[in-house]
Amino acid sequence: MVFLSILVSTSLILYIIEGMLPVPFIAPGAKLGLANIITVTSLYLFGFIDTLIVLIVRILLATFFASSPSTFFYSLGGGLLSLVVMYLVKNIGKNHVSEVGVSVSGGVFHNIGQMLVASAIVQNIKIMIYLPVLMIAGIGTGIFVGLSSKFLLKHWNKLKILKY
């Protein structure tokens, strides 16, 4: 439980810091997804259920701290879909897929989930036209996030409290 709350607070801080960074991408709405580092790491350390708790608590708190209420549904839609896909990729891929592959598929499906929620809210499926650009951005950020959590997991073992 303590570890889960540490993970929640870390991802919350990453989320807020990310909101302060200027968006370096051409595509409107594209983000780095720094908080996803924690989601990927937690998925490797604690498994699906605990990561689900971390994710939902993080999104709830992030809505209170950093963003407007309307972003809650986008985050939740994207986050849940991406977590389910990451879990599937991790388990089906087993030894053939590393953190990078898991986080790339998670990032891409995060975009897909958000676009689905967004098109339901504005009731216009045509905004899906942004999806390919966001997917390409998702590959880039996914690789970055995957490598980050790989390093994080590597150094986690030095803590000697909890091995994965």
Next chain:
Amino acid sequence: MKKGDIFIILFVAVLSVGLLVFYRISATQQYHHKYAVIMIDGKVYKKVSLDDVNHKEEIPIVTKQGKNILLVKNGGVQVIHAECPDKICMKEGFIDKPGQSIVCLPFRIVVEIRGDKSVEIDEVTY
């Protein structure tokens, strides 16, 4: 990086580039008329013809949450003022091709350019 990672990355890259090419091809069709449709909450708020290149107009879009201003010029549209917090609709800039759209998620506004192949004007209002 393992084999599966590279497979996933390549698969997504090919898929998204394919979708982009598909959109480009379907967007290059010729239209006799084009017009911008402004929608709030999925309902049509206003339609503006974009056939006249010299036509210039500022359209205020008033929603419950706030006001955005849409500028019509050079046969296209652009959001020049937005009261929403993220201002992403302003960053999307100027659009003038059928199929393109500007989305303002906080206010649930979608501005979409549509083309009309028939010569007669049915439902365009000025």
